[in-house]
Amino acid sequence: MRLVIITGLSGAGRSNTLKAFEDWGYFCVDNLPPELIPTIAELCGRSDTNIDKVALVVDSRGGVFFDELENVLEQMKDRKFEFELLFLDASDEVLIQRFKATRRKHPLASEDRTLVGLSLEREKLAEIKKKADYILDTSDLNVKELNEELGKIFAKENERKGLLINVVSFGFKHGIPLDADLVFDVRFLPNPFYVEDLRKLTGNDKEVQDYVLNYKVTQTFVDKTFDLLKFLIPYYIEEGKTQLIIAIGCTGGQHRSVTIANVLTELLNKEGQWAIIDHRDVYKHLGEN
Template sequence: MRFVIITGLSGAGKSHTIRAFEDWGYFCVDNLPPKLIPTFAELCSRSDNNIEKVALGVDSRGGVFFDDFANVIADMHDRKFKFEVLFLEASDNVLITRYKESRRKHPLATDSRISVALKLEREKLTKIREKADHIIDTSNLSVKDLKAELSKIYLSDMEASGLLVNVLSFGFKYGIPLDADLVFDVRFLPNPFYDEELRGKTGNDKEVQDYVLKYRQSKEFIDKLMDMLEFLLPYYTEEGKSQLVIAIGCTGGQHRSVTIANIIHDKLQENRHWAVIDHRDVKKSLGGHQP
């Protein structure tokens, strides 16, 4: 299990960081009192929980609880917990500007100026910063740049773009997926449904795949679609998109769409993209009627 504690100066980007971790499938909890961290870590580490990635946000909003943070970190090291501390910081000028633009109050600025609160917060966080595994200065980083820096540390090579590509096969007679970003219609391809030996099989079976792929237009479509996706994906990533759903449909979602979706998924993975596959309607159409 990867267990990350996210902390640092207020206004340095913790909320954006937690949202990035959520996009990457982490179980996230924000503003947990430090004294509860060891108990929470122990609960998450139990094998029956099936939690593989956890991110906790801890900052000075915890008030008096926050003063225990350094002792909690030391105690977790003593108890041999496996965890990482990510520390976010920025220059005072940048932080003051961010607070003025957001019109929010610094959690430690009860009756003082932001500059005084920042100085106090830096003092409180000195020991934590010294023990941090990773320190990121967000002074000159946009939200997109911050996510890119985080991905270098917390994502595998295949996930490094931060863009999860969902390849989805479906049947038009069951409706177009509502969450689809790109929809492609492969009903122009010859239909294996009309071959009685293939009717009860799916695009996951080699016989159906061989049937669909023996046609020139099938191979040309795959080549042209991959060429377009390789053009588009870097731009989706650059714009900060975290998930893309590519829906490929045929009449019933059993033969042609499943075959093409499988191939597109495999090619994306071969090209080091973070891709997953789902066949929404393959079981619905087995034995069914197609017009």
């Protein structure tokens, strides 16, 4: 099991760092009291959990509990727990600007100025920083650059395939998926619903697929949509996007959208992408009168 303990200065990017670890498949816990680190390590290390990557954020938000971090890390070493310590740092000038931008108060500032809180935090973390396996200064990094730097260390051994593409078929009468990034309306395609032998079948059945795909307009739509996706995907990846949700909609989500979603998913996977399918409404017709 790979265990990463993340700490550092408030405002140095711990929240964005934890999001990156979540995207890489780590089991993540934020604002954990240091005394619970060994317990989490033991629980996640059990063979029946199937957890092989853990990231824990420990920081000054923990108040008096945070003071125990140095002792707990020594205990972890004594107990032969393997872990890596990541320390996030940034200049005072940058941190002050970040606090001003978010209008949040430094956890150690109390009634004092942010700079006072930062000074206290640097003093508390001085020894921890010396023991860190990795020190990352985020002063000049945006979120994308931060993820890239973290990825060089913590994502290189992952089996991550890149951008996860969810292709979702749905019916407009049941509502558009709220999390969709791209929505394609295929209600203009010939509708198998009006063919009696096909009405109760779905786009997962060959008879329906043959009917829908037999039309030239369908083939043209598939070709043009696939070309568009091949154009867009590299830019989504460059932007740092980790999941793309493509929604394909017809009237009820039973025939046309299911067929097209299946075809696009197959084409994307043949292209080397990581695409999975979700037919949200395909069987909802069974409960209708």
